Amino acid sequence: MELQKGQKCKLTDLTEDGRLRLSVAVSLPAGEADVTCFGVDGAGKLSDDRYFVFYNQTRSPEGAVSMEQSGRTTAFSIDLGRLPDFLQRLVVTIAVEDGTMQALARGTLLLEGGLGQASYAFSGAGYRQEKALILCEVYRKDGIWRLSVVDSGFNGGLSALLAHFGGEEARPDTPAPSPAPAPAPAPAEPRVNLTKISLKKSGESHKIDLKKNRQRIHVNLNWDQRQGLFSRGIDLDLACMYRLKDGRQGVIQALGSSFGASDQPPYIRLDKDDRSGASVNGENMDFFRPELIDFAIVFAFIYEGVPNWRATNARVVLSQQGEPDIEVHIDNPNSNERFCVLASLTGRDGGLEVRREDLFFNSHRAVDAHYHFGFRWVAGRK
Structure with missing residues (x-):
């Protein structure tokens, strides 16, 4: 099945047991592209940083989403039946370190299940200053998992995508001088290390x-x-x-x-x-x-x-x-x-x-x- 931008389809057409392999191949003339997967809740937020699957964290806690890289291809193995109930959406994104998405010569999204496969071809044509794009979403509606091809540009890079979904990037602490003893700080919220x-x-x-x-x-x-x-x-x-x-x-x-x-x-x-x-x-x-x-x-x-x-x-x-x-x-x-x-x-x-x-x-x-x-x-x- 060849997909088009904006198209939606039921994943039950591709998989009977909820297991899928989602692969993204990206061809750039120079530099690298980071392909990531955000697991977000009903509000569209990354309420648990452990469900941000990327190069520094290649597996969700229970293994429902795991990531592998080979050359220009990043593959996510997904077991929908093992995802926790609070996760309503998996968002797959692409971000470039240098330059913009306009340099993207060719890209392919391939979704494979036990019943068949679906593919989508894309490129940087039409993009200008965007350093990232939201490629697709796997989402739950009426108890049924579906796929939506988004292919929408995003002005910031990976750090901005993380902030957009409610995550917080770990940065070096810069303590301010304190003239008096301060109360014990509250436990720090988890932060994602993008470095x-x-x-x-x-x-x-x-x-x-x-x-x-x-x-x-x-x-x-x-x-x-x-x-x-x-x-x-x-x-x-x-x-x-x-x-x-x-x-x-x-x-x-x-x-x-x-x-x-x-x-x-x-x-x-x-x-x-x-x-x-x-x-x-x-x-x-x-x-x-x-x-x-x-x-x-x-x-x-x-x-x-x-x-x-x-x-x-x-x-x-x-x-x-x-x-x-x-x-x-x-x-x-x-x-x-x-x-x-x-x-x-x-x-x-x-x-x-x-x-x-x-x-x-x-x-x-x-x-x-x-x-x-x-x-x-x-x-x-x-």
């Missing part, structure tokens, strides 16, 4: 303060799947070389089945080997005891396929609960080498400095030689 940090140039860095937050650091590598009729997609692997503060060092990678461990040294674990990019979750690695890291590098290499990094649209995100995500995109179009060192992690002064490396090499040995780990290398296979 994310993009390391865009080689050498840029951000420090994670481990004195106040020693929770695990999660690393996700994702890339575009590009498969032909008679060819597999690119096999891109996530890996790291590490040195702990006690002097122990090693390599975590799928090659040689060196997946690491979560409950003993090195407290680093690679979860799987995605050989084609078909998994929307990509490849994932966790640093369970980041305070033990003396130095580590996070790198990716093309195990199979033509070494063309531009074609992969690969990106890595480092996340820690309660802190902004740190993003590194592999966007160097001039390298034909198979190995790319994305970031280094250096332990110092009670923290972990994450630095964009953006360096390309032709082998494990060359990576090792540059960073002076001193490993002995033998041929290995997956």
